[in-house]
Amino acid sequence: MGVKSSKRDRRIDPYPSIPINYENQQSKLKILILGAGTTGKSTIFKTFDMEYCLSQKEENIEIIQNLPLKMLIDFIGNENIKFKSQADQEIYKKLIETEKINPGEIEKLWKTQEIQSIYQRKPDILYQSSIYFFNEIGRIYQPNYSPTKEDVLRFYRKSTGINEYEKKIQNFPITLLDVGGMRSERRKWIHSFDNVNVIIYCVDLDCYYQNLYEDESTNKMKESIELFDEIVNSRWFSETSFILVFTKLDLFLKNLEKNNFHHYFPDYNGKNEPNEIKEYIEKRFISLNQNQEKENSNSLCKSS
Structure with missing residues (x-):
């Protein structure tokens, strides 16, 4: 959809490349x-040299595998969530104290009714990158895990x-x-x-x-x-x-x-x-x- 402009206007181009003076x-x-x-600036930055981003494999793995635990702990703390199940409360306590990544426990807490009910009411409270990696827990903690292009584009780091x-x-x-x-x-x-x-x-x-x-x-x-x-x-x-x-x-x-x-x-x-x-x-x-x-x-x- 083009917009006409006078000689003195900045041109409006619906199919821009990079306009240069x-x-x-x-x-x-x-x-x-x-x-x-959180408007996607870093994603655009990463797409300019995906080859380099993918080459930082060890750093990417560390960032990605730490994300679900960090976001889960922050979410539970910020929302002051109390688990009805004593077992779930104990898992949360252990994760805070040790900060040790246990994929099964992270996934179990993420799927609890307490967390899901809040997330359904306030879906914007979590970064979309967090949701993506919560749903990929089974894959990203595999021993031979290697980040994909989608993984690299998805992880958010302020x-x-x-x-x-x-x-x-x-x-x-x-x-x-x-x-x-x-x-x-x-x-x-x-x-x-x-x-x-x-x-x-x-x-x-x-x-x-x-x-x-x-x-x-x-x-x-x-x-x-x-x-x-x-x-x-x-x-x-x-x-x-x-x-x-x-x-x-x-x-x-x-x-x-x-x-x-x-x-x-x-x-x-x-x-x-x-x-x-x-x-x-x-x-x-x-x-x-x-x-x-x-x-x-x-x-x-x-x-x-």
């Missing part, structure tokens, strides 16, 4: 991945600081930067702002009914909109091209029926229908661009 091009391309927390990756594509040097999206991490962003050619801004489509991890009174989608407004109109990026990437479409489609969009965005006048809502969200973001006076070839693209 060649007049201001440096000796290499610098791409900055931004967005609020981005802290700045992750930098350099690669040549068709002999052209590219620097890719991934920075943490949590509020506490954003003060570090300014260290990456010089000479940025392209910003990939990630938006979690499924977050419209969720609140921030670090501020439970703030809606995640509204935070993402406000953050994009600041970035797209920042003086730092007057010569920078933008790509909007809308992530987690599968979860958005799955959860829309039980989380009516109107409840969270009462100004929306359309149906509770995926395509209409997605178009509304896209337009909300794109309309924030105030830089209509520029005469250059910068772009504001969108992709899902």
